[in-house]
Amino acid sequence: MTLSNVVSTSADSSPQLREEMLDLWYCVNLAGGAVGFTAVNTREDVEPVLDAALERVRDGQDTLVTIRVDGELAGFAFLVGHSTPLRAHWRTVLRVMVDPDRQGLGLGLVLMDAVHDEARRLGLEHLQLTMRDGLGLQSFYERAGYHEVGRHRGAIRVAPGDDRDEIMYMRSL
Numbered sequence: 001m002t003l004s005n006v007v008s009t010s011a012d013s014s015p016q017l018r019e020e021m022l023d024l025w026y027c028v029n030l031a032g033g034a035v036g037f038t039a040v041n042t043r044e045d046v047e048p049v050l051d052a053a054l055e056r057v058r059d060g061q062d063t064l065v066t067i068r069v070d071g072e073l074a075g076f077a078f079l080v081g082h083s084t085p086l087r088a089h090w091r092t093v094l095r096v097m098v099d100p101d102r103q104g105l106g107l108g109l110v111l112m113d114a115v116h117d118e119a120r121r122l123g124l125e126h127l128q129l130t131m132r133d134g135l136g137l138q139s140f141y142e143r144a145g146y147h148e149v150g151r152h153r154g155a156i157r158v159a160p161g162d163d164r165d166e167i168m169y170m171r172s173l
Contacts (some may be wrong), residue, residue, distance in 0.1 A: 017066075020073040022050055024099060031100035034132035038158055053078055053095070063091075065118050067098075067111050074099050075111040079119060079127075091119060093129040112144040120173055126172045132156050133165035146171040 026043045028035050031044040037045060056062040056078075075098035079091045093115055098107045119127055129146065131137050133156075138148070146169035155166035 017073075018050065018054060021054075021066075021076060022047060024076070025050060025095075026075055028097040029099055031154075032135070033097055033100070034135055034137070056080070063118060063122070065111070065115050067107060067114060068103065068173055069094050069107070072099075074107055075101050077111055077115050079115060079122070079124075089123075089125045091122075091124055091127055093127050096129070099125065108140060109144060116145075116171075116173060124173055126170055129169050130166050131169065133167055134158075138167070141169050145172070 022043065025035060027047050029037045029041060029046065032039065036049060053062065054064070055063060057064045061081045063081075064076060065079065066076040067074050075096075077096040078094045081091055081092045082088070096108070096111065096115075098111060116127070127146075129141070131141065131149075148167055149170045150168040152166040152168075154163035156164040158164055
């Protein structure tokens with residue numbers, strides 16, 4: 001298994017990468033991943049959200065970090081910037097996802113390590129992320145060095161009568 005990490009900036013948003021990301025995002029969503037949608041959402045629902053995220057990467061506002069295994073896209077995450085200089089020393093980690101068929105190989109931690117390396121390269125001091133409660137992701141993010149700093153009770157409505165907490169995590173670099 002050959003693993004590679006790629007940090008994408010404005011020059012790296014090719015149509016092929018977009019299609020790979022769209023396929024992966026949709027597969028992760030169908031597998032129950034907490035990546036901004038529910039199982040009833042379609043590939044077409046994901047498409048404009050991906051396009052908006054890639055536009056922010058092309059504009060230099062955000063950074064895309066990908067990992068590939070044997071040349072195939074295996075995961076990605078975004079480092080999302082802020083619009084104020086008061087927050088220039090940190091970023092939000094968003095849309096962390098790994099190919100469901102490759103779960104259990106440690107690629108999630110490899111992806112997070114790549115995110116942390118890029119954040120350090122950018123001179124950042126800490127990172128924030130939020131996650132949906134109820135999926136058992138807390139231990140994963142804790143292994144990646146994050147700690148819980150707060151909760152917004154019932155912030156995420158997965159379905160009528162199924163509200164989940166949004167948990168806020170931080171990590172110093």
